[in-house]
Amino acid sequence: MTHHTPSGHHPSLSQLGFWRKYIFATDHKIIGLQYGITALFFLLFGFCLMLLMRWQLAYPGEPIPFIGKFLGEGRAPGGIMLPEFYNELGAMHGTIMVFLGIVPLVFGAFGNYIVPLQIGAPDMAFPKLNMISYWLFFVGGVVMLVSFFLPGGAASSGWTSYSPLANIASLGQTFWIIGMFFLINSSLLGAINFIATVIQLRAPGMTFMRLPFFVWSQLVTAFLLLLAFPPLEAAAVMQLLDRVAHTSFFLPSGLVVSGEPLQVSGGGSVLLWQHLFWFLGHPEVYVLILPAMGIIAEIIANNIRKPLWGYRSMVYSVVFIGFMSFIVWAHHMYLTGMGTTISAFFQATTMIISIPSVIILTCLFLSLWGGSIRFNVPMLFTLAFLPMFGIGGLTGLPLGLSAPDIYLHDTYYVIAHFHYIVAPGTIFAIFAGIYHWFPKVTGRHLNNLLGHIHFWPSFFMMNCIFIPMFAQGLAGVSRRLYDGGEQYTFAQGVLPLHKMISMCAWILALAQLPFIINLLWSMFNGRKVSSDNPWEATTLEWATPTPPGHGNFVKVPTVHRGPYEYSVPGAAKDFTPQNEE
Amino acid sequence: MSQAHDIKQEVRKYWKVFVALLILTIVTVAISYLQFGLAVAVMVALSIAMVKGSLVACFFMHLISEKKAIFVLLGFVVFFFLSLMLLIYASYFNLPQGTTYVS
Amino acid sequence: MELMPYIVKERPDTGLFNAKLGIWLFLSSEVMLFGALFSAYVLLRTGAPHWPHGSSILNVPIGAFNTVVLIASSVTMVFSWAALKENKFGKFKLNLGLTILLAFVFLIVKAIEYGAKFEHHLYPKTSTFLAIYFTLTALHALHVIGGIVVNGYFWGPGARMWQAEPERFVNRIEIAGIYWHFVDLVWIFLFPTLYLL
Known part of the structure; x- marks a missing residue:
């Protein structure tokens, strides 16, 4: 770095007090950890909401054991869950998992910690922007949590908050919108920061085609957040005004609520909300999955001890996915009554976008061929990710075509499809990433035995939860029913599956205990790393001290080669780090 | 551009842009009083706004001498903005037979 | 390794300093924000059985006056940057001060306009046209206020940087300017759309 200025100088870490060092930190690693810890908490919280819902679906109308009496008369009188509370749980499970759990984990935590190190x-x-970004996220999370204690409870119109239902919902919906403002602005600032960092701060010699795939996936993700979130923000502004200033952006004339005509000027459009929401919503699902693919690619290359197969085609694919993800959104809206021309357009773009996803997955599978695979815990999660993501992706294809989608859209099939991508997909990638990078962050390994006890039950239970849902969905069971579909005769054959799914969900919850214990125990008592590069990896994050200090590198690294030079013929060892001449 | 001479030239350019913007503002208001049909009025008003916007972007925001990376970025933005607006717009004119749009 | 590179000087291969890229990224998201509202305007208008002509509700001369005010403030903003390039700090202060003053003029005129509407019982809830008018102009006014805060900081306490790191300060004014011109640019589109069509 030739352009030194005194202004670029940070005070060294030891000079900073506790507050500047750990609370209002500006160091990307501390912020990454803040994001990680907060988001893991929200992930667990959102998971618990789902565990409650599963009770209602398996045993509709029966009092919830133990927890039921603590929920309060307003939510579950006598321990029996009210439909309104069920709706709150459903809406907030989606919101919290997507916006407060997974995005902050894959983007805020992994992205913040790893991207600057890898470049x-x-x-x-x-x-400073990075710090503001975290605190906006934190406040947004608090607003969402507080909304549970409002009269009328939290938002209950689904994580998609469709108008006009959301317009006439209770106060919780207003909090949802305000919370979303914080989360959206947090993501926007984060996205600006990521793009500027990757474009401007690459070390000498780190050309774009030498970037690790993880950095590429984060770069594309940042672009998705930057350009897709503002339309949702605009929509949220309009919905907020609809609710507090009684405008009718999303309210057509002549609406009748509870037998009374709604006293508004009318003239609005309900479809406008859906368009603006899904303009974000579809890129958002790529925000959930692309960084996960990045994590998986890093771990695969490292543990098969050979280069990724088709690095370039993976990079082009991820860029193409990012580009296409902006023009497929209306495949979430086939049911709203679209003309054939428009729906043909969106079906075509949806089929096209599946191609680069398949290319990436194929490259990852082919990479395994002929590798000498190390079956450590991160690699187990990674190997589980590949087929799980495959199932999730392939079951999405029928949903991209309007004819099957009209039948499947409001059924459990969609739940199963989507969760196959995010639960055993992205969340497994997150686990893999935690097991993989924990030694760099703390200087200690996570316990291997506990890792196995975490992985195997999680892997089986995930499949036991979501495969039956495909069956329920194909039988036509609606995904929005409070009693799971009890009153429908056609559903009777698949209803017993609800009990099995719920059992498996609760076992899945138990299977997370070894992980939590492992995190806390290994932080202080885990096996210490033998070197700064315990996995013998090639990328730059392993060229830093462990844990990396303020400013990361002892001296500015110079990059001489691509990211995955494993087992190069003629080389002295089976890996050649990027900064080695 | 660090030399004072270049800056003087720049400042003269800014004055010219300022005058052009003022004239265009007057023109667009004047034309609005002529009561064209809506389609023509929209075309004229947005074309003038487009010219004014380009003047501001090119000269005040120095876009005209900006680097390639910025143009690539703005290219994406224009594409995504147009796809947002035009695809939603198109979906309003392509409804299944026998249905109408409620507002 | 403690130093953040490319704060002052451009990175050779991209030709940009960090904040220059940062502000354009921010403005990209702003384009999508206003673009989405603009799309909403287009669609609500297309779907509406009848839509009032802007000039039948809004006051065109006042809107045109405000357009001139904002354009003038954009010019003074770019002059303040040019003054720094010429090393004339006094001229910089004068021009940036004028920019802030004009921004206040814009807001005051806007407030008078809003007040006149409320007096005639025209509220956002009155019609979809008024709803989108108030939303777009209020969001724009928030951006004007943001600009006043930023420019006010650089006019006051932030100007101290001119002594210590003049080059970096010039960069900051350029960045603040790019933002301010964008606020102007948005108004250039809002004015004909809302008032004249």
Whole structure:
């Protein structure tokens, strides 16, 4: 770095007090950990909401054991869950998992911690902005949590908050919108920071085609957040005004609510909300999956001890996915009554976008061929990710075509499809990433035995939960029913599956205990790493001290080669780090 | 551009842009009083706004001498903005037979 | 390794300093924000059985006056940057001060306009046209306020940087300017759309 200025100087970490160092930190690693810890908490919280819902679906109308009496008379009188509370749980499970759990984990936590290290940067390009970004996220999370204690409870119109239902919902919906403002602005600032960092702060010699695939996936993700979130923000502004200023952006004339005509000017459009929401919503699902693919690619390359197969085609694919993800959104809206021309357009783009996803998955599978695979815990999660993501992706194809989608759209099939991508997909990638990078962050390994006890039950239970849902969905069971479909005769054959699914969900919850214990125990008592590069990896994050200090690198690394030079013929060892001449 | 001479030239350019913007503002208001049909009025008003916007972007925001990376970024933005607006717009004119749009 | 590179000087291969890229990224998201509202306007208008002509409700001369005010403030903003390039700090202060003043003029005129509407019982809930008018202009006014805060900081306490790191300060004014011109640019589209069509 030739352009030194005194202004670029950070006070060294030891000079900072506790507050500046750990609370209002500007160091990307501390912020990454803040994101990680907060988001893991929300992930667990959102998971617990689902566990409650599963009771209602398996045993509709029966009092919830133990927990029921603590929920309060307003939510579950006598321990029996009210439909309104069930709706709150459903809406907030989606919101919390997507916006407060997974995005902050894959983007905020992994992205913040790893991206600057992998490109050889001293920090993010705008450290203070990074801090603001985290605290906006935190406040947004608090607003969402507080909304549970409002009269009328939290938002209950689904994570999609469709108008006009959301317009006439209770106060919780207003909090949902305000919470979303914080989360959206947090993501926007984060996205600006990521793009600027990757473009401006790459170490000397780190050309774009030498970036690890993880960095590429984060770069594309940042672009998705940057350009897709503002339309949702605009829509949220309009819905907020609809609710507090009684405008009718999303309210057509002549609406009748509870037998009374709604006293508004009318003239609005309900479809406008759906368009603006899904303009974000579809890129958002790629925000959930692309960084996960990045994590998986890093771990695969490292544990098969050979280069990724088709790095370039993976990079082109991920860029193409990012581009296409902006023009497929209306495949979420076939049921709203679309003309054939428009729906043909969106069906075509949807089929096209599946091609680059398949290319990436194929490259990852082919990479395994002929590798000497190390079956450590991160690699187990990674190997589970590949087929699970495959199932999730392939079951999505019928949903992209309007004819089957009209039948399947409001059924459990969609739940199963989507969760196959995010639960055993993205969340497994998150686990893999935690097991993989924990030694760099703490200087200690996670316990291997506990890792296995975490992995195997999680892997089986995930499948036991979601495969039956495909069956329920194909039988036509609606995904929005409070009693799971009890009153429908056609559903009777598949209803007993609800009990099995719920059992498996609760066992899945138990299977997370070894992980939590492992995290806490290994932080202080885990096996210490033998070197700065315990996995013998090639990318730059392993060229830092363990844990990396403020400013990350001891001296500015110079990059001489691509990211995955494993088992190069003629080389002295089976890996050649990027910064080695 | 660090030399004072270049800056003087720049400032002269800014004055010209300022005058052009003022004239265009007057023109667009004047035309609005002529009561064209809606389609023509929209075309004229947005074309003038487009010219004014380009003047501001090119000269005040120095876009004209900006680097390639910025143009690539703005290219994406224009594409995504147009796809947002035009695809939603198109979906309003392509309804299944026998249905109408409620507002 | 403690130093953040490319804060002042451009990175050779991209030709940009960090904040230059940062502000354009921010403005990209702003384009999508206003673009989405603009799309909403287009669609609500297309779907509406009848839509009032802007000039039948809004005051065109006042809107045109405000357009001129904002354009003028954009010019003074770019002059303040040019003054720094010429090393004339006093001229910089004068021009940036004028920019802030004009921004206040814009807001005051806007407030008078809003007040006149409320007096005639025209509220956002009155019609979809008024709803989108108030939403777009209020969001724009928030951006004007944001600009006043930023420019006010650089006019006041932030100007101290001119002594310590002049080059970096010039960059900051350029960035603040790019934002301010964008606020102007948005108004250039809002004015004909809302008032004249």
